[in-house]
Amino acid sequence: MSKIFQYNKPxxxxxxxxxxxxxxxxxxxxKLNNAADNVVWIFHALTANSNPLEWWPxxxxxxxxxxxxxxxxxxxNKPGSPYGSISPLSTDPETGEAYHDxxxxxxxxxxxxxxxHLREYLGINKIFIGTGxxxxxMQLLEWAIExxxxxxxxxxxxxxxxxxPWGIALNASQRMAIExxxxxxxxxxxxxxxxxxxxxxxxxxxxxxYNGYQITQSRDKAFIPLSKNVKxxxxxxxxxxxxxxxNRFNTLCYYKLTQSMxxxxxxxxxxxxxxxxxxxxxxxxxIGISSDILYPPVxxxxxxxxxxxAKLLMIQSEFxxxxxxxxxxxxxxxxxxxxxxxxxxxxxIASN
Numbered sequence: 369m370s371k372i373f374q375y376n377k378p379x380x381x382x383x384x385x386x387x388x389x390x391x392x393x394x395x396x397x398x399k400l401n402n403a404a405d406n407v408v409w410i411f412h413a414l415t416a417n418s419n420p421l422e423w424w425p426x427x428x429x430x431x432x433x434x435x436x437x438x439x440x441x442x443x444x445n446k447p448g449s450p451y452g453s454i455s456p457l458s459t460d461p462e463t464g465e466a467y468h469d470x471x472x473x474x475x476x477x478x479x480x481x482x483x484x485h486l487r488e489y490l491g492i493n494k495i496f497i498g499t500g501x502x503x504x505x506m507q508l509l510e511w512a513i514e515x516x517x518x519x520x521x522x523x524x525x526x527x528x529x530x531x532x533p534w535g536i537a538l539n540a541s542q543r544m545a546i547e548x549x550x551x552x553x554x555x556x557x558x559x560x561x562x563x564x565x566x567x568x569x570x571x572x573x574x575x576x577x578y579n580g581y582q583i584t585q586s587r588d589k590a591f592i593p594l595s596k597n598v599k600x601x602x603x604x605x606x607x608x609x610x611x612x613x614x615n616r617f618n619t620l621c622y623y624k625l626t627q628s629m630x631x632x633x634x635x636x637x638x639x640x641x642x643x644x645x646x647x648x649x650x651x652x653x654x655i656g657i658s659s660d661i662l663y664p665p666v667x668x669x670x671x672x673x674x675x676x677x678a679k680l681l682m683i684q685s686e687f688x689x690x691x692x693x694x695x696x697x698x699x700x701x702x703x704x705x706x707x708x709x710x711x712x713x714x715x716x717i718a719s720n
Contacts, residue, residue, distance in 0.1 A: 370395045370418050370445065370452050373486045382475045382631075388461055392486055393445040393452025395419045397428075398436035400491070407492050408439040411500025411507040413692075414571075414625055415617055418445040418452065426696025433700045434497075442490070444483055446507070447474040448625045450618040457618060469553055471624055475631035476503075480511045487518075494518065497707065498650070501525035501692035502663070503625075506632045509671075512648045513634055519650035521710060523703060526657050526692040528667035529641040529674075530633035535662060538574050539626040542567035546623050553620075560619030565610030567622065572609050577659040577688035645674035652678035653706040655699060657691035679706065 370393040380386045395418040400406065410420045410428070420428045420443050428434040434441060445453040448471070456471040474482075498519045500508045505527025512522050528535075546552050549563030585602040594611070598604045613622075635641035652675050656668035665682055672680040683698050685691035692699070 372452065373489055375482070375485050379482065381472055381478045383473050385472045387454075387472065390447065390454045390482060391458070392447070392454070392482060393418050394486060395443050396490075397421065397441040398439050400440040404492065405494055405496055406439050407495045408434050408441050408497045408499070409495050410434070410441060410443040411498070411504030412443060412446065413500070413502040413504050414629070415449075415613065415622070417449070418443045424693065424696065427700050427703070433704050439496070442492070444486060446479050446503075446625070446628075447482060448621055448628055450621045455618075456620040456624055466555070468555060469620060471620070473624075473631070474628050476506050476510050476628060477514070477631075477636075479628070480507055480514055483507075483511065484515065494520065497521045497523065497703075499523040499525065499703070500527075502527055502689065503629055503632075506531075506629070509634055509645075509648075510632075512650050512652075513638070513644050516647055516649040521653070521707060522648070522650040523653045523655060523706065524671065525655040525699065526660055526663050526668075526689055527671075528632075528663045529645060529671060530635065531630055532663075532667070536630050538570065538662070539630055542570050542626055543623055545570060546619060549619075552623075557618075560623075561614045564617065564619040564622055565607070565614050568610045568613040569606040572606065574662040575689045577661060577686060579659065579686040580688055583686060641670075642674045645671065646676065648675045648678075651706075651710050653702065654678055654680045655692070655702060656680065656682045657687075657689060657695070658682050658684045659686060660689045660691065662689040 373392045373394060376389040378386050378388060379390055416423045428441065445451045447454050449455055450457055456467050458467055460467045495518055498508050505524035508522055508524050512519050545566035546560055546563035549560045552560030552563050581602060585605050587600060589601040591601045591604045594604055594607050634644040638644040654668050654671045656665045658665060668680060672678045681702050683691060683695050685695050687694050
């Protein structure tokens with residue numbers, strides 16, 4: 369179950385707007401050891417929550433590599449999400465009403481600066497492993513630059529140094545789908561649901577790949593149609609995924625979170641992305657997905673080129689960007705090998 373961290377001091381965003389405070393929902397598993405050196409901080413992607421044992425079960429949990437009996441696992445729900453942190457659903461202390469569409473713009477960097485206050489509250493001065501995929505990886509890179517001495521190891525997965533024009537265009541298309549729903553700004557929990565379902569369908573195409581759909585949504589696949597107008601499994605699947613998100617998420621939160629994604633640029637006011645990445649001191653393993661069309665391999669290659677001594681692993685997968693969630697066995701194996709190799713090197717140096 370998530371906990372709430374309340375920060376009651378002025379907090380200034382990159383936009384220049386100052387909040388009187390904010391709150392973050394976060395989840396922890398395991399215990400901080402006496403040396404306080406067993407922290408694993410996991411960053412979630414766009415529509416997930418703060419409990420990685422729910423959405424990354426192949427990598428986290430009892431018997432997995434990130435095991436709560438071994439590590440103190442922390443995951444925070446990003447600002448803008450409907451899963452507990454400050455969002456359009458939260459009460460604006462100045463008006464006593466929900467922020468709604470007046471919710472301030474949180475950049476990825478703003479999110480990280482909020483997390484620093486949570487880290488201090490938890491008494492964490494060192495993070496053994498930081499990892500996350502997609503927008504989770506964006507937050508990780510931003511933090512590894514902001515506090516270069518904090519992380520011992522970082523493993524950004526299926527992510528990039530700045531959101532490309534392609535990524536921004538995909539987000540814009542999703543927002544256009546939401547805006548086409550005349551109810552999207554209604555102050556009602558069901559507002560914009562048709563637009564959100566359409567946006568999810570657009571997003572899903574960028575998360576997957578032609579080859580993956582050939583395997584999972586073939587024309588001869590049996591399915592139970594959601595409506596009489598649905599004639600193909602792929603059509604049915606897109607609609608199903610739209611309904612699934614509508615039943616668990618909020619339209620305005622989704623809209624605002626895509627704008628936060630658009631802000632991602634580690635090089636902003638730091639002399640460019642290459643210069644910013646050069647400041648990362650953590651031992652780094654970058655993982656890409658071979659068929660990712662949203663954050664293609666060239667973007668992980670850029671990270672490797674500009675982060676000192678970074679290693680790059682390209683996972684072969686037919687499932688596109690979502691491979692960071694689906695190819696968990698390969699990712700777990702890579703993580704385990706990377707950490708064990710670095711620990712052996714550390715012990716060898718320490719014994720000399």
